[in-house]
Amino acid sequence: MRIVNKKALRNYHILERLEAGVALLGSEVKSIRAGRLDLNESFIRVLNEEAFLINANIPKLVQTGSKTYDPFRPRKLLLHKSQIQNLMGKTSGKGITLVPVSIYEKNNNFKVDVGLAKSKREFDKRKVLKEKDHQRRIEQELRGLKE
Numbered sequence: 550m551r552i553v554n555k556k557a558l559r560n561y562h563i564l565e566r567l568e569a570g571v572a573l574l575g576s577e578v579k580s581i582r583a584g585r586l587d588l589n590e591s592f593i594r595v596l597n598e599e600a601f602l603i604n605a606n607i608p609k610l611v612q613t614g615s616k617t618y619d620p621f622r623p624r625k626l627l628l629h630k631s632q633i634q635n636l637m638g639k640t641s642g643k644g645i646t647l648v649p650v651s652i653y654e655k656n657n658n659f660k661v662d663v664g665l666a667k668s669k670r671e672f673d674k675r676k677v678l679k680e681k682d683h684q685r686r687i688e689q690e691l692r693g694l695k696e
Contacts, residue, residue, distance in 0.1 A: 551653040552581070554588035559674065561648055561666035567636070569600065569661050570627030571652070576618070577607045581659060585610075586652060593626065593647035593663055595637050600626040602649055602661060626661060639665055 557563075573581070580586070587606040594603050601623040609618045628636075640647060650664040669677075 550582070550584070551651050552584070552586050552588065553651045554591070554649055556589045557648040557650055557664065557666065559669075561646075561664070561668055562673075563648075563650060563664040563666050564645075565639075565665040566650065567628075567632065567663045567665070569632075569663050571602060571659050571661050572625040572627060573607075573659060576610055577624075578659065579612075580607050580610050581652065582654075583610070588649050588652065591649050593649060595633060595640070595647075598630065598633055598637075600628050600633055600636070600647075600663075602626055605649065626663070636663075636665070644668055 585608050591605040592603055594601055602625075603623050604621055605624065606620050608620050636647060639645060644667050646666055646668070648664050648666045650662040652659055652661050654660075
């Protein structure tokens with residue numbers, strides 16, 4: 550199962566990707582396995598040489614009894630120190646940010662696909678939409694010829 554951050558793919562050019570583990574609570578793991586995760590407004594921030602996934606919404610399951618559960622709590626990303634320093638150096642440039650592209654399960658551990666991203670301009674987004682529309686029309690015409 551892979552949960553993709555469609556907003557990140559639409560609003561950013563992904564320059565580089567990196568796989569990171571994520572520290573989760575047991576109830577959060579159950580919630581993600583149930584498909585209840587929202588990455589739309591989330592981002593990654595490096596604080597005190599530690600990387601955190603911020604604003605990822607993992608809703609509380611009804612079965613869990615925790616009354617103090619915060620669905621938007623910062624979750625620590627598990628990266629090597631050299632990887633974090635490398636990301637800090639790359640994000641110090643203008644307009645470069647870290648976004649979670651997707652979350653998936655690998656060997657019973659959840660991994661976050663961290664993207665080093667640069668923001669798209671408005672005309673870039675329109676250009677991509679035009680290309681997709683053009684490609685869809687070509688495919689429709691080809692399907693019409695085959696029938």
